[in-house]
Each structure stands twice: as C-alpha cells, then as structure tokens.
Amino acid sequence: MTRYPFKHLRRLRQHRWFFRFIIPYCFFMLLTLLLGYLLYDRTYEVVENEVTSANLQLLDQVRDTLDRRISEIDSIAFQIMNDPQITGFQRIDKPFEGANTYRVLETQQRLYSYNVSNNFIVDYFLFFKNSGLVLSPKTTYEMPRFYNQMLRYDGTDYDAWREELFDRYYNREFQPVRQVTYQGKPRTMMTYMQSMGYPNRVNGAIAILVDNRQLLSSLQGVDLSQGGWASIRDREGRVISSISHDATGPEGMAELPARRGILKPSEATDGMMISYTTSADTGWSYVVAQPPHVVLEKVLYIKKITFGLVGLFLFVGLLLAGWLAYRNSRPLLGIIKTLNERVSGQAQRPGDVYGFIHQAVSGLIDNNRQLESEMEKQAPLVWDTFFERLLKGEFVTLQQINTLLSHQRVDLRGTSYAIGIIRLRGGGREAGEERLRHLDLERVLVKEALRDLLGDEGYDHDIAEDRIALLLVNRGSIAESFQSRIASLIERLHERMEGVLSERISVALGSTYGSLMEVSSSYEEARQALFHTEMHSSRKVIWFEELPYESSGYYFPGEIEVRLMNYTKAGERDELARLLEGIREENFIRRHLPLSMQQLFLCEVAGCLVKIHDQLQAEQPEAVRTLFQQLTSTTDPHVLYKALAERFAELCHTLDQRKKSRNYELVDIMVESLNKRYKEPDLNLDKLADELGMSKVYLSQFFKEQTGANFSDYLVQLRMRRAKELLVGTSQPINRIAELAGYYSSNTFCRAFKRETGLSATAYRNLETGNQV
Numbered sequence: 001m002t003r004y005p006f007k008h009l010r011r012l013r014q015h016r017w018f019f020r021f022i023i024p025y026c027f028f029m030l031l032t033l034l035l036g037y038l039l040y041d042r043t044y045e046v047v048e049n050e051v052t053s054a055n056l057q058l059l060d061q062v063r064d065t066l067d068r069r070i071s072e073i074d075s076i077a078f079q080i081m082n083d084p085q086i087t088g089f090q091r092i093d094k095p096f097e098g099a100n101t102y103r104v105l106e107t108q109q110r111l112y113s114y115n116v117s118n119n120f121i122v123d124y125f126l127f128f129k130n131s132g133l134v135l136s137p138k139t140t141y142e143m144p145r146f147y148n149q150m151l152r153y154d155g156t157d158y159d160a161w162r163e164e165l166f167d168r169y170y171n172r173e174f175q176p177v178r179q180v181t182y183q184g185k186p187r188t189m190m191t192y193m194q195s196m197g198y199p200n201r202v203n204g205a206i207a208i209l210v211d212n213r214q215l216l217s218s219l220q221g222v223d224l225s226q227g228g229w230a231s232i233r234d235r236e237g238r239v240i241s242s243i244s245h246d247a248t249g250p251e252g253m254a255e256l257p258a259r260r261g262i263l264k265p266s267e268a269t270d271g272m273m274i275s276y277t278t279s280a281d282t283g284w285s286y287v288v289a290q291p292p293h294v295v296l297e298k299v300l301y302i303k304k305i306t307f308g309l310v311g312l313f314l315f316v317g318l319l320l321a322g323w324l325a326y327r328n329s330r331p332l333l334g335i336i337k338t339l340n341e342r343v344s345g346q347a348q349r350p351g352d353v354y355g356f357i358h359q360a361v362s363g364l365i366d367n368n369r370q371l372e373s374e375m376e377k378q379a380p381l382v383w384d385t386f387f388e389r390l391l392k393g394e395f396v397t398l399q400q401i402n403t404l405l406s407h408q409r410v411d412l413r414g415t416s417y418a419i420g421i422i423r424l425r426g427g428g429r430e431a432g433e434e435r436l437r438h439l440d441l442e443r444v445l446v447k448e449a450l451r452d453l454l455g456d457e458g459y460d461h462d463i464a465e466d467r468i469a470l471l472l473v474n475r476g477s478i479a480e481s482f483q484s485r486i487a488s489l490i491e492r493l494h495e496r497m498e499g500v501l502s503e504r505i506s507v508a509l510g511s512t513y514g515s516l517m518e519v520s521s522s523y524e525e526a527r528q529a530l531f532h533t534e535m536h537s538s539r540k541v542i543w544f545e546e547l548p549y550e551s552s553g554y555y556f557p558g559e560i561e562v563r564l565m566n567y568t569k570a571g572e573r574d575e576l577a578r579l580l581e582g583i584r585e586e587n588f589i590r591r592h593l594p595l596s597m598q599q600l601f602l603c604e605v606a607g608c609l610v611k612i613h614d615q616l617q618a619e620q621p622e623a624v625r626t627l628f629q630q631l632t633s634t635t636d637p638h639v640l641y642k643a644l645a646e647r648f649a650e651l652c653h654t655l656d657q658r659k660k661s662r663n664y665e666l667v668d669i670m671v672e673s674l675n676k677r678y679k680e681p682d683l684n685l686d687k688l689a690d691e692l693g694m695s696k697v698y699l700s701q702f703f704k705e706q707t708g709a710n711f712s713d714y715l716v717q718l719r720m721r722r723a724k725e726l727l728v729g730t731s732q733p734i735n736r737i738a739e740l741a742g743y744y745s746s747n748t749f750c751r752a753f754k755r756e757t758g759l760s761a762t763a764y765r766n767l768e769t770g771n772q773v
Contacts, residue, residue: 393520
C-alpha cells in the first residue's frame, strides 16, 4: 500500500517542468480575472490605443519602406550625376561628329540597369540639353523621337514637356503619379527628377520612373474594403499617389496637426478615423481614412463579450495555460536531451538542469575559441596576398602598406630593402610528376634553411614552383654593409644546401631601395638578373648591378607606367618626384640612348600623361598639346622631359588640392554633426557612417588623421564638457544631466564621468561650487 504514493510522486516528478510553467500562467490568469472588473475601463482604453497604434505601425512600416526606396533612388541619381563620363558628356552639342559618336557609346555603356536589382524602378533616362539626346541603359534616342515612341505624358505635348524638363532646376523632386504611355502601353507612374548642371544653368536632367503599382503595393495591408481612402502626399501637400476615387480626403486635411497621430471621427473628417504619419527624411505624409468600426473592430468586439464570457474565458484560459506550459517545457526538455546526446553522450536526464546547460554552453564557447584559433592559422594566406601585391607595385601609398602590416603584426621597418629570387633545379632533367616532387622537396629544404639564416631580417615567398622570392630588410646598417651581409647570407645558404640538393641553386638580387614602395623595382631587377643568369651566365649568384649594361633601348616598363599614373591620381607628390627622377637617371644618365630612342621614350611618357587626362575626363591644356608638337622636333630631350615632369607635378598638385578640399568639407560635416547631435544617446560611428554612405573603418581612420582624436574620444569630450557646464551652472539632478549630455542612463554617465575626470559627478559639483560634502 505504501508504494502507490511514491509511484504517483515519481509521475509528478517526471512532469515537474510542465507544472513549473503552468502554475505562473494560472496565477496570473486568476489575478487578471479578479482585477478585470475594476480595470475594465482602463483596459478598454489601452486596447483601443494598441489597435490604433498597430494601425500607425503599419503606416510607419510603409513610411520606412518607401524612405529606403527613395534613399536608393537618391543614391542612384547622385551616382549617375557625379559620374565623370556623364558630366563630360553634358558639354557635347554635336554627338554624332568625329569621336563624339564613340563617347555616346561609352556613356551609354556606363549606365547600369538598376531595375534588374530594384523592382521599384521601371526605367530611368538621362536627358542632355545641348546634344538633344536621351540615354538609358538599353536605348539612345533623339528627344522628339523618344517622346513619340518611348515615353509620353498624357495631355502634354512635346514642347510643353521639353519646357517642363529644362526650364527649371529640379533637386530630388518626385512628381505626382501621372498617366503615361510607356513603350506603347498605358501606365501610371511617378517620376523622380534631378537636374544636371546648376540652378541657373541646366545642362540636362535625370528622370527615374517608378511604377504606381509598387507604391500602392505598400498600402495593401490597409483595409479599405468597407470604404475609406489612402493617400501619399509630399511636403507641399500634393497627392503623390492614392487609393479610391477620392484620395484627397475631406476639406481641411491639407494641414496635419502633428507629424504622427490619429484623428478621431468628426465632421471635419467626414466621420472617418484618420491615421497619419510623416517622414522626417522626405517630408511625405501617409494618410489613411477608414470607418471607425473597421479600425476599432477588435475593441468593440471585446467590449461586447467581456462580461458574458468570463466563465468561458476561465476555461479557455486554463486550456491555453496548459498548452503554453507544454509548449515551453517541451523545447527545454528537447535542449536537455540534445545536449545529453551530443555533448555528454548520455541519454539520461540530469538532476541540475540549469547547471548542466551552463556547463554544456561553456564547452561550446571553448570550442568556438578553438575554432577562432584555427582561423588565425589561415593568416599566412593573407600574408601571401600582401607579398604578391608588394612585388607587383600595386600599393599607391606607404600608409596602405603599413596598415596591412599592422593587421598582420609584421614589422618591416628598415632603412633599405632588396629583393632576391632563388631558382631551384628540381631533379635536373626529370619531367612531369617526378620533377614536381623534387621541386616540392627542395623548396621545403631551402625555406627551412632560409628561416634559420634570415631571422627577422628577411621573408620568403613562393612565386613559382621553382622560384622563391626573398624580401631582405636592412634594420639600420649602411648600404654597403647591407649588401655584404646579403652576400654572406647567400654564401651560407649555398654551403648549407651543398650535398643536400641535387643541383646548386641560382640566386639573383635586385638593387637596394630606401622605401617599401620601391620594392617592386628591385623585384623587376632581380627578374632581369635571373633571366640573364639562365640565358648568358653560368654564375650561381648575380646582382643586377653586375649585369653587362645594354643601352639599345629605353627603360619604361609597364609597372613603372602604372605607378606613375597611380601616384599622380592619388596626389602623392613626393613619391611621384622620386619616381620621375629615377626614370630620368636611368634613361639619360645610365643609358647612352641615341636621339631617336630618346624621342621614343619621351613619346611613352607623354602618352602616359594623356592617359591620365583621359581617365580623369579632363581637357588637355594648351601646354600638353605644345609638348606633343615638340616631341619629334626637339634637339634637347632633357628640357622636354623636364617640362613633362613639371606637368605631372602640376596635375598631381591639382588633384591633391582637390582631395584636401573634399577632406576639409567632410571633416566640417562630421564635426558640425557631432556638435549638434551629441545629445543623441544612439549617436555612434556606425550610424554616422551609414548616413554619409561611407565605410566605418575608412571614416574612423579619416577622422583620426584630420582631427588627431578618435571619434569616440571626441564625442565623449563633447558630452563631458556639456555635463560639466550643467553640473556647475544648474541644480538639476544627475539623471537629468546624464540625459541632456547624451547618455541612456545615469549609471553609464557616472562611470564615464569618473573615468574622464577621476571624480564622481556629485564630487565634481561640490568641488566646483564650493559646497562641502
């Protein structure tokens, strides 16, 4: 007889989680029923507010969706308007004469079909006033033919349309939905207009077509089946789009009393309940008018049945509590079962459930850290990519190199650098897989020896199956001593590999340079030296400087031209001057070129200058055209090269000033925004970067470079300055001062204040005001 109670107790213990969940539900349900009558009036008001709030939330979703769409359209128009190719095309008035025909094709090819990735956009067109052309990603029309065949606004003739297009300046203006004939079919569309040029000088316009169906689709969640209307209005109160036959609403609705709210039924609203919200970005208002019984349907239903269904509610509440308890306990039991089977390998239920979950989750965190450690092992792949770019001369500034090196935690600081290339033999005459196997083995042996010999003064990198590149770093000695140490290093490498490899290795070394930006030149020299070793010499080690000098041709390889163009466009004047001086010394001093070869060299340099002008969409000045006329007639190439170098320097200076001007403007915008908005608790670098449409990492580095302070430190200083003023000049409580200084809570503010000043906010106030604690 005594076993039965224990049997029932075991059953209860098996379902203890169900009861632990259902008891709170039942308690709160009974408490609600007891207090329901007393709180009925309040509940009715709360439910009404929740229903109307849900209606407003729906409008807010419509507003946010369209704001994002409008922002995308603004971004597209800004990108198109600031495209250098399109800006240059605005000046063309004879598009089909000479090379202008190709510029028409090039301009059209730069246009991207945004409607492929954005179904909100039907199409867009660029109208050029001077040339009378209309361009789109797929078509090119003359304006009269375009208006007759492609897009025509109903009720507007061509002359009126052209006058409307060019006789006024549009700035991010959305025109209300109109009936148009697009590609021969009737459509209703909204048109986004953005003029090209200036307010007093309109050179063209950008028109982006938005299908009215896409606008209205965002309002489909509004119930208008029993009457009412919905409309979208701009800042001036014009109806952009609407649903129903009378979307303008009753008289007096042009002015809304606030940015967001509900207007209850009245004579002014024709008995409709009106919900509205206004966008802070665009100024558009989203207005919905519905019969009251539609909006308050749930509220009226609750009011009708509350007292008559109390008993039924109790029954249903118990069922609901049981179902919720079962639903909430089941996932927990499932988690415990999964952790048992996957983590501990057992199937029994633990006694301390929460302790077991804590232990299992801790194990998962440890595994995650181990995974992160494994990911760090992939860092060599990133290093290989950096080494490849360094050898090819793809970096524009030394800052880019230093940034990547800091991420890799590699120190390459030195006074000079050189590149060496080691060539392996790999089995001599063997071919196929056997030779590759020998090459792999030799490469491993050589790299192990290099790591022992180089230490922190050099780094190796595979550039081919049979070639290894060495980056040699001079940490402080003079150039002659550096070359001696390199020669000693190569000699010791040969000694160590003697008898280990099937054949001796070949080593080619480039000249030493004083900057990592010039490492690519040393690499090119090492390649030339290696080629000479393979073709003409039996020596196993050779410096580029030891090569027999050949002056049959000028020196202007492709990588030098790329660097010359990159330095000029980046405004790097010092690097540009060094590179131009090096080219001059190589061609006019080291190489004894005949006059005809010097003229060819000057043509290459002048051609590089023309390429830069073309890429920048800049018109060639008279000085450049004069230099071209002197190329074949000059008797003093040195003077002509000096003139070309000066033109490179002028162009570099101009681009540098333009870049600095943009930088100053951006800094002013950021500083002004911080000074105005530091009171916003959610203001941070991510938010400002999104608003400016820029990368967070770049914006952080840029702000640090321009102001000398980190973004977060600058913001904290502004907030602390304001907080000190309020502490000393007012008697407001600490929590209010924290709010005015831009902090969510007084605890966060107090911690930040003490970290900055070393005093608590209260102690600082007493100290500054002379009060005794």
